[in-house]
Amino acid sequence: MGNRTRTLLVVLSIAVGVFAVGTIAAAHALLQQTIHDAYAASQPSAITFYTGVFDDGLVDSVRRMRGVATRRRGGTSPCGCRRVRTRTVSLPWLPSPDFKHQRLDYVTPEAGNWPPKRGEIALERSSLRLESWLVPGTPVTVLTAGTGRRTVSRSGRATTRPEAAPGFYYGRLQGHVTFDTLEDLGFGRQYDELRVRLTDTALDKAA
Numbered sequence: 666m667g668n669r670t671r672t673l674l675v676v677l678s679i680a681v682g683v684f685a686v687g688t689i690a691a692a693h694a695l696l697q698q699t700i701h702d703a704y705a706a707s708q709p710s711a712i713t714f715y716t717g718v719f720d721d722g723l724v725d726s727v728r729r730m731r732g733v734a735t736r737r738r739g740g741t742s743p744c745g746c747r748r749v750r751t752r753t754v755s756l757p758w759l760p761s762p763d764f765k766h767q768r769l770d771y772v773t774p775e776a777g778n779w780p781p782k783r784g785e786i787a788l789e790r791s792s793l794r795l796e797s798w799l800v801p802g803t804p805v806t807v808l809t810a811g812t813g814r815r816t817v818s819r820s821g822r823a824t825t826r827p828e829a830a831p832g833f834y835y836g837r838l839q840g841h842v843t844f845d846t847l848e849d850l851g852f853g854r855q856y857d858e859l860r861v862r863l864t865d866t867a868l869d870k871a872a
Contacts (some may be wrong), residue, residue: 789822
């Protein structure tokens with residue numbers, strides 16, 4: 666009788682283990698597919714160039730190059746964007762000055778005003794883990810090297826493409842503003858980062 670009981674317990678243990686392994690494998694496959702789909706839906710850029718400042722002329726030149734993707738809805742890639750880091754806030758601007766017609770590396774609004782108005786900042790979702798008290802309407806002080814102390818108002822919440830580093834990884838707030846707000850903070854309207862999406866969308870090094 667004792668042997669039968671031990672045998673039954675062993676069989677049950679193996680069954681539970683097999684079920685657990687199967688559940689973990691299925692969850693991993695589902696998570697991997699979900700992340701892949703979310704990444705693809707954001708129209709991710711294939712190449713990012715960090716440069717000195719430039720204007721739309723360079724963007725138009727690169728857009729005409731062979732192999733650069735052209736999307737429907739009248740949008741083409743590449744796009745320029747501006748990324749500015751201050752002492753308190755890291756502000757990655759949209760890959761286009763037009764919030765309503767994004768072309769690649771989509772930023773998705775989740776709550777609050779969209780697009781943010783002049784003098785407003787839409788915080789990136791992950792930043793709220795650092796400063797959860799920043800409700801819409803809360804003033805955010807930005808300290809810059811050139812202009813000193815400026816204030817913007819939190820307008821809402823947005824999220825960037827899945828593989829982008831979250832705000833708490835760097836320990837800084839991240840957000841999105843318009844070019845008008847960018848100028849008010851003491852920065853120009855030019856770009857310093859060029860992102861390109863290619864016609865070959867295979868996710869490998871050769872492509």
